[in-house]
Amino acid sequence: MFNLEKAISNWLKLFQKHRAFNHGSIREMELHLRDHIDDLISEGHSEKSAFKEAVREFGDIKPMAREEYWNLTLKSNLNAAMIKNYLKITFRNFRKHKSYAFVNIFGLTIGLAIVLLIGLFVSDELSFDTFHENKDNLYRVVENQYYAGQPVFPVAVTPTALSPSLPAEFPEIVKSTRVAMDADQFELGDSKIMEGGGIMVDEDFFEMFSFQMIDGSIPSFVENLNGLILTEELASKYFPSKNPIGELIRLNGEDHEVMGIMKNVPKNSHISFKYIKNFENYLASNPDRANNWGSNWLYTYVQLDPTAVLDTVNNKIIGQIKANNETSVTDIYLQPLTDIYLGEVDFTVETDRKGEMMYVQIFIIVALFILLISCINFMNLSTARSAKRAKEVGLRKTVGAARNQLVTQFLTESIIFTLIAVILAVVIVALLLPSFNQLTSKEFNLQMLVDPEFGIRLGIIVIVSALVTGLLAGSYPAAFLSSIQPILTLNAQNVTIKQGAGLRKLLVIVQFVISVVLIIGTLVVYKQLQFIQNVNLGYNKDHVIYTFVPNGQSTSFANEVRNQRGVRSVARSNRHPAYVLSSSAGFEWSGKDPNETLLFHYMGIDEYYVSTMELRIKEGRDFFHTDTSAVMINERALEMMGLEDPIGQTISAFGERTIVAVLENFNFKSIHSTIEPIIVFMIPEPSRVYIKYDPIEEENIAATLDGIWKEFFPNNESDFYFLDKDFNELYEAEQRTSKLSTYFAILAILISCLGLFGLVSYAIEQRTKEIGIRKVLGASVPKLFVLLTTDFTKLVMISLTVSLPIGWFSMNKWLDNYAYRVDLSIWIFVFAAAIALLIALVTVSYQSVRASIRNPVQALRSE
Amino acid sequence: MISKNLTAASTKPIILGILKQGNSYGYLIIKKIKELSGGKMEWSDGMLYPVLHRLEKEGSIKSKWVMEGDTRPRKYYEITASGKKVLAVEMEQWIQVNSVIERLWNPKTA
Numbered sequence: 001m002f003n004l005e006k007a008i009s010n011w012l013k014l015f016q017k018h019r020a021f022n023h024g025s026i027r028e029m030e031l032h033l034r035d036h037i038d039d040l041i042s043e044g045h046s047e048k049s050a051f052k053e054a055v056r057e058f059g060d061i062k063p064m065a066r067e068e069y070w071n072l073t074l075k076s077n078l079n080a081a082m083i084k085n086y087l088k089i090t091f092r093n094f095r096k097h098k099s100y101a102f103v104n105i106f107g108l109t110i111g112l113a114i115v116l117l118i119g120l121f122v123s124d125e126l127s128f129d130t131f132h133e134n135k136d137n138l139y140r141v142v143e144n145q146y147y148a149g150q151p152v153f154p155v156a157v158t159p160t161a162l163s164p165s166l167p168a169e170f171p172e173i174v175k176s177t178r179v180a181m182d183a184d185q186f187e188l189g190d191s192k193i194m195e196g197g198g199i200m201v202d203e204d205f206f207e208m209f210s211f212q213m214i215d216g217s218i219p220s221f222v223e224n225l226n227g228l229i230l231t232e233e234l235a236s237k238y239f240p241s242k243n244p245i246g247e248l249i250r251l252n253g254e255d256h257e258v259m260g261i262m263k264n265v266p267k268n269s270h271i272s273f274k275y276i277k278n279f280e281n282y283l284a285s286n287p288d289r290a291n292n293w294g295s296n297w298l299y300t301y302v303q304l305d306p307t308a309v310l311d312t313v314n315n316k317i318i319g320q321i322k323a324n325n326e327t328s329v330t331d332i333y334l335q336p337l338t339d340i341y342l343g344e345v346d347f348t349v350e351t352d353r354k355g356e357m358m359y360v361q362i363f364i365i366v367a368l369f370i371l372l373i374s375c376i377n378f379m380n381l382s383t384a385r386s387a388k389r390a391k392e393v394g395l396r397k398t399v400g401a402a403r404n405q406l407v408t409q410f411l412t413e414s415i416i417f418t419l420i421a422v423i424l425a426v427v428i429v430a431l432l433l434p435s436f437n438q439l440t441s442k443e444f445n446l447q448m449l450v451d452p453e454f455g456i457r458l459g460i461i462v463i464v465s466a467l468v469t470g471l472l473a474g475s476y477p478a479a480f481l482s483s484i485q486p487i488l489t490l491n492a493q494n495v496t497i498k499q500g501a502g503l504r505k506l507l508v509i510v511q512f513v514i515s516v517v518l519i520i521g522t523l524v525v526y527k528q529l530q531f532i533q534n535v536n537l538g539y540n541k542d543h544v545i546y547t548f549v550p551n552g553q554s555t556s557f558a559n560e561v562r563n564q565r566g567v568r569s570v571a572r573s574n575r576h577p578a579y580v581l582s583s584s585a586g587f588e589w590s591g592k593d594p595n596e597t598l599l600f601h602y603m604g605i606d607e608y609y610v611s612t613m614e615l616r617i618k619e620g621r622d623f624f625h626t627d628t629s630a631v632m633i634n635e636r637a638l639e640m641m642g643l644e645d646p647i648g649q650t651i652s653a654f655g656e657r658t659i660v661a662v663l664e665n666f667n668f669k670s671i672h673s674t675i676e677p678i679i680v681f682m683i684p685e686p687s688r689v690y691i692k693y694d695p696i697e698e699e700n701i702a703a704t705l706d707g708i709w710k711e712f713f714p715n716n717e718s719d720f721y722f723l724d725k726d727f728n729e730l731y732e733a734e735q736r737t738s739k740l741s742t743y744f745a746i747l748a749i750l751i752s753c754l755g756l757f758g759l760v761s762y763a764i765e766q767r768t769k770e771i772g773i774r775k776v777l778g779a780s781v782p783k784l785f786v787l788l789t790t791d792f793t794k795l796v797m798i799s800l801t802v803s804l805p806i807g808w809f810s811m812n813k814w815l816d817n818y819a820y821r822v823d824l825s826i827w828i829f830v831f832a833a834a835i836a837l838l839i840a841l842v843t844v845s846y847q848s849v850r851a852s853i854r855n856p857v858q859a860l861r862s863e
Numbered sequence: 864m865i866s867k868n869l870t871a872a873s874t875k876p877i878i879l880g881i882l883k884q885g886n887s888y889g890y891l892i893i894k895k896i897k898e899l900s901g902g903k904m905e906w907s908d909g910m911l912y913p914v915l916h917r918l919e920k921e922g923s924i925k926s927k928w929v930m931e932g933d934t935r936p937r938k939y940y941e942i943t944a945s946g947k948k949v950l951a952v953e954m955e956q957w958i959q960v961n962s963v964i965e966r967l968w969n970p971k972t973a
Contacts, residue, residue, distance in 0.1 A: 025912060028889060028938050032908065035890040035935070059907020067913030071920055399928060 002048040008033060014061050020068035023486065024400020033058060072402075082405065086412045089392070093413075097385075101417075103758045104381055107751045108421035108473070111374030112465060113428040114747060117436055118367035119461045120429075120444050125360050128268045128341035128353075132210045134303055139310075139334035141166070141300040142347060143321070146329045147585065148596035149640060150676075156347035157296040158332070160289045162321065163202065166300075170316055172308035177205040178279055179271060180298035185716070187250035188238050192715045194548075195234070197274035200282050200298075208303045209271070216245050216260030221276075225284055228256040229276040231264045251277070267443055270341045270353045271299075293325035296349075302334065310334060329585065329597045349581050356733055358817070366744050369514045371465070373748055375473040376507045377755035378414065382477035383504060384762040394486035406482035414474025415467070422466045439739055441732070476503075505795055508759065511752040512799035512836060513806065518745040519832040520807030521814075524824065525738045528815060531822045532731055538666025539577060540614040544723040545701055546690045550713060554685050557712050558606075561689070564704050566697025571612035572686040575603040577723070578730055580668035580678065587679065588652040589641060598640055601668065601676055602653070604683030610663070612692050620647045620661030623682045630682055632661040637677035653679060674819045690723070749836070753843045760792060760844050764851045775856040784852035789844045796840045800833050807832070865904050873904075874914050876953040882924060882942040883950060889915065889938065915940060923949050 012030055015021045021029075033054050040050035094101045132138060141162065145153040163178045182198035206218045214232065221227035228249065235244045235258075244258040256277070265272045283290050304313060314333045321330045335343065342357040393406060401409075429436075433444055549557050558570045575582070583601045592598075607623040609615075610632075623630055631651060638646055646659050665675045693701045702720055709718035728735065764771070771784060779787075808824060815821040881887060881895050892915075893908050918924045923946030930936045942950070 024938075025916065027936075028912065029909065031888075031935050031937065032890045032893075032912075036908070057907065058909045061909065064909045064913055067910070068916060071913060071917045 002051075004037070004047045004051060007051050011055060015065075018061070018065035018068075020065045020072060022400050022402040023397045025068070027398070027400075029058075082409075083412065086409045087416070089409075090413045090416050099761075100381060100385065100758065103754055104378055105417060105421050105424070107374045107377040107754050108418060108469065109424040109428065110747055110751055111371045112418075112421050112425035112469065113432070114370045114744070115367045115465050116425055116429045116458075116461065117432065118363045119465075120436075120458070121440055121442065122360055122364055122367075123457060123461070124268060124442055124444070125342065125355050128355065129270055129338050131266055131268070132208075132337065134208060134210070135337055137304045137306055138208060138337040139302050139304060140337065140340055141302060141317075141332050142335045142345075143296065144331045144333070145599065146331070146597075147599040148593075150599065153599060154345050154347045155296055155330075155349060156351070157298055157349045158300040159294060159296055159321065159325075160283075160292045160298065161324065162293070162332070163300045163302075165320065165324070166302055166317065169320075170313065172305050172313045172316075173302045174305050175204040175208050175303040177202040177208060177301050178298045179205065179301060180279065180282070182277065184251040184277075185253075186238065187253070190715070193717050194719065195274060197272065198277060199271070199273040199275075200277045200279040202279050204303070205276075205301075208301060211265065211269075212263040214261045214263055215243070216258070218260065221259040221278065224257060224259060225278055225281040226254065226256045227259040227278050227281075229260040229262055230258055231262050231274050233264050234274050235261050268341075270351050272351070272353055293321060293328070296330075299351075301337070304334075310336075327585075327597075348583075358814075359733060359737055362737065363740070366518070366741070369518070370744065370748055370751065371469060373511050373514055373751050373755075375469055376511050377751060377758070378417070378473035379476045380504045380507055380755055381758045381762070382410075382414070382474075383480050384759055389481060390484050393481055393484050397484075397486040403482045407478045410478035410481055411471065411474045414477065415470035418466045418470035418473065421469075422462055426462065440736060504759065508756065508792075508795050509799040509802070511755060512796050512840070513803040515745070515748045515752045516800060516803035516832055516836045517807045517810065518741070518748045519835055520803070520828060521811060522738075522741045522745040523828045523832060524811040524815070524822070525734070525741050527822050527828065528818065529731070529734050529738045532734065532818075532820070538615065538664060541577070541723045541727050543695050543698070544613075544690050544692050545705065545720050546688055546723060547705070547709070547718065547720045548687050549689055550716065551687065552685050553712065554687055554689055557708070558608075558689050560708055560712070561691055561705065564708070566694045566701055566704065568692045568694055569608055569612040570692070571606060571608040571690045573603060573605040573609055573688050573690065574683060574686040575668075576688070576726070577613060577668060578727060584653075586653075589643070589649065591642065598677070600637060600653075601678040602681065603668070603678065604681045604686050606686060607682065609690070612690060615666055616664040618662045618664050620659070622661065627660070627682050629655065629657045630660040631657045632663050632680040633659060634663045634675070634678050634680075635665045636675050637679060638662050640677050651679070654681070657681070749839055753839055756792065756840060757843050757847070760788075760847045763791070764788060764847050768851070769860065771851055771854070772856040772858075772860040775852075776860070781849075781852045785845070785848050788848035788851060789841065792844045793837070793841065796837055800836065804829050804833065865900070867905065870904050870906065873957075874911075875918070876950060876957060878911075878914060878918065879923065879942060879946055879950040879953065882940055883947065886939045886941045888940065892940075918946070921949075922946070 008030065011033070012026060015026045015029065036054040036057070037047075037050045040053055041047065045053065129135060140156070141158050143155040143158060145155055147153060160178070163176045166173045167176045178201065180200040182200055183194065183196040184198055186193050186195050203222045206213075206222075213229075216229070221229055228251070230238070230244060238244065238249060239247060239258075244261065247258050248255050249258065250256070262276070304310070318331050318333060320332055322328045335345075340351075341353065342355050342360060344357055396406060396409075436442075437444055554572050558572060561567055562570045580601050580603045582603070583599050585597045585599045587598075587600055605623070607625050607627070610617065610622050617632075618635060620632070623632075631653065633641070633646065633651075643649055643659075646662055649659050651657050651659060663680065667675060668678060669676070691701070691705065697704075705720055706718050709716075767788075771788075774784060774787075807829065811824060815824070877896060877899075878892060881892055887895070889911060893906065893911055896904060896906065915924070915926075919926055919940070922943060924940045924942050926938050926940050928936050929939050
C-alpha cells in the first residue's frame, strides 16, 4: 500500500545528505512538492502516480546541491542584514539580562586587564637592549672560573688587558670596548656632590652601541683625555641655564671638559650611566694596569663580524686569559647582548639592571591562567543560559539558518562582549598604571600608547587578545547552541537542556584548580619571603645606618659619632655586608695542595665590626686595636683549607698574617647562593662607617649624624643609608612577585566565584518549581540549603584533590632556586583548601539561602 | 524544445520578469514559466530554487514566509529596487541580441 507521507519524508531525506540545503530551503522544496502533488491529484492522478510525476519533474537533486553550494560561497547583502540582526539581538539580550551581562563582561574585563598589564610588563622585560642597531652582533665577554672543590664560578667582569687583545688577535672580532663603573666627586663652584653612575669607555663604545648624542662631538671626546660626556640629567643639573659644551667641571679634583651631551639612557638598557669618561685617561694615571691580566673589574663588550659563527669564535677565545696569565683558572666566552638582562646564569658582579626570566615566565603563565578562568566563565554562563536561547535557535533554524550562520552569530556575540570588555579593561589599565608602575618599578605611561612602536605593539596585544578571547570563549557556546535540534525546542514546552552540564562541571573544576594553585603559590612565596627576611644571616642588619667617609678621615669621624646620644656602637669596613664581591685565589698557607686553586672572598674591617654587626666567633678572639697582621676566617674557609688547629697558624694573604679567630658562617652575598669561604682582614681607615643606633632614636639619628657630617665635611653632601632597606632592595624581585601573586590570586578567586555565582543562580532558577514543591511537601530550609549547595561543593572538593598535588609539586620546584628555603608545611595546603572552600560556599550560599527561604507560593505561581 | 544553455541563460530575466508582475512563490513561478513557454522550455522544477536563492543573496529579490488561514506556509519572493534595475539591464541586452538576430534573418524588416 502506497503511503504518501512516508514517500515524501523519504524523499526529503535525500536533501539532508547535502550540506548545501538548510532547514528553510528543504521546507520550501517540501511545500513545492506537496502543491504539485495536490494539483496532479486534482487532475485525476492517483497518490502514487502524482508523487512519481512530481518527483520526476522536480529533477535530480545533485546538480541543485551543487548550485546551492555555490550560493553559500557568495557574499551577499543578506549577510550584512543578518549581522545587523545579530547585533540587535545581542544588545537586546544584554538589556534583558543585565546581571548576566554584567557577570560576563566584568569577569572578562578583569581577565583582560590583567593580561594587558602583564603584556606591558613582559614586553618591556623582553625589549631590554633591543634598541641597539648592532644588537645581533654585540656580545659581552664573561668568565667561568674553576676552583677545586667548588662549582663553576661565573663572573661578568674581566681584566683590563683583555679588551684590546681580542680584535688584535681574532679577525672575527671587529670592535671592542671596556666599560668600567666609576663614581666621582663633582665640583663646580662651591658645591661638591658625589655622583655615581659614571662609566669609562674606549673609542669603539660609541660605534658599537646606539646611545643617542644630542650635542657635541665624539671624535673630540676621544682625543681629549679629560673629555666628559654628560647625560641630559646631569647637564641640566650642573648647567641649568647655559650650554654645557666646552665648560669645565672638576671630577675628583681634576678638571674635565664637557665635550658632549647624551640622551638619558633608556630604561630598557642593562648598561646604565649618567656620565662618560675616557678610559685612556684612567690608563694615563694608572699605566701599570694596562697589561693587567689578573684582576677582574670591568666589563668587556665586543662586536663580531656579521658572518662570524659564535661557537667558532668562542672556541678560539676560550683560553685567552690563560694564555696571558699562567696561574689563571679562567675560561671566557661571549654572551649575546640581548641575553644579558634575562640571562639565567647568576654572574658575580652583575650590573644593577638585571631581570629574572623565571618571573617573566611565571607572569606569562599566570596571565594565561586568569584569561582561561574568565573565558571559562563566559562559556559556562553562555551554555547554561542556552535553554533560554534554545527557542531562538530553533526558530532561526526553521526559517532557514544554517549551522555555520548560527556559529557566526554566537561568535559575533562573544566578540562584541569581548570588545566591550577590552575597552573597559583598557580604561582600568589606564587607571591602575601608577600603582602598577610602583609595583614593578617600571615607567609605563599613557603617552606610550601614542608612541608609534609601542602603541602598535599594544594595539596588537589588545586586538589579538580580544579575538583569541572572543573565539575561545565563544567557540563552545557556538558549537553547542548551534547543534540544538529545532524540533526539541519548538515542540515541547519547557524543555531543559541537560546537554553540556557535564562539561560545565569540568570547567568549574578547572577554574578552581587554577585558583587554588595560585592561592598556594601566593602563600608559599609570602612565607619564603618572610623566611628570607628573618633568616639568620649570621649578623644583625637591623638598626644600622651607614655612610661613606672621604679618604683617611673615618677614624676621627667614627670617634665623634660614637659619643652621640642614641649611638650604640660604630664600626667600619671597606665592603657592604651583603655585597662582598672581591675575591682572590692568591692566598697560601702551610699544607696547601700546590695543584689546587681555591677562591676566597675577602673584606677589610676595624676592631669594632665583629661586635657591632653581631658576627659570632666560633673560636679564637676578636681583633684588638693593636692588631696589624691578624685575620679571621669563616667556617667554610676553614673546611676548605683543611687546617686542624687554625688559631695561630699563618696565612700568606697580602703579606704574612696570623689567624686569630674562626667566625661562624655568615651570609655576605645573596640568599640565593650558598655560603662561600671568606677571609676578614683588619685594615686602617676603612671608608664605610656603620652606626648601630638605639631603635628609639630612629627618627633623630639621621639629623644627629647630618650635624656631625657638616662639621667634618662642610663641602660634601651627606648620604646616609639604612642597612635593612638595602636588604629589602636585594630581594625586591621576590617582594614584587609576592605582591603581584597576592593580587593575582585574589582576582583569580574573584573571577572564579563570579562564574560560580552565575552558575548557581542559573541552576536555582531552573529548579524554582522543584524547590517550591519540596517546601510545600515539608522540606525544611536547612535541608533545601544542603540540597542546593552539595552539587557545587562537590566540584570544589574534586578540584582540591587535583590542585593540592599540583601546588605542592610546582612550589617545591620554585623553592629549589633558594639555598635557604621554608619547608612546605601541610598547613599552607589546609589553609588554601579552606579558603577556596569557604569562598565557594559563601558564593553558593547566598543564592541557596535566598531560594530556600522564598515563599513556595511565588515559586509555584511563576509561569 | 529550447536548448538547456539558452534556458539557463534566460532564467534570470524570466524570474525577475514574473516577480515584477507581482509577488509569488516557487511552485507558482514554475507553473507560470511552463504556461508561458507552452512547455517548450525544459526545466527540472528543483533547479529553480538555487536560482531564487542566488538572486536573493545578490539582493535582486527578497523573501518572506507567509501563512494565511489554514493553507500551507509559503515562501513569497518579491523583486527589490535593485532587482528592477538588474531586470532593466537584462531586458536591454536581450532586446539587443534580438535585434541583431532580426536584422540577420529578416534583413527586409530591419
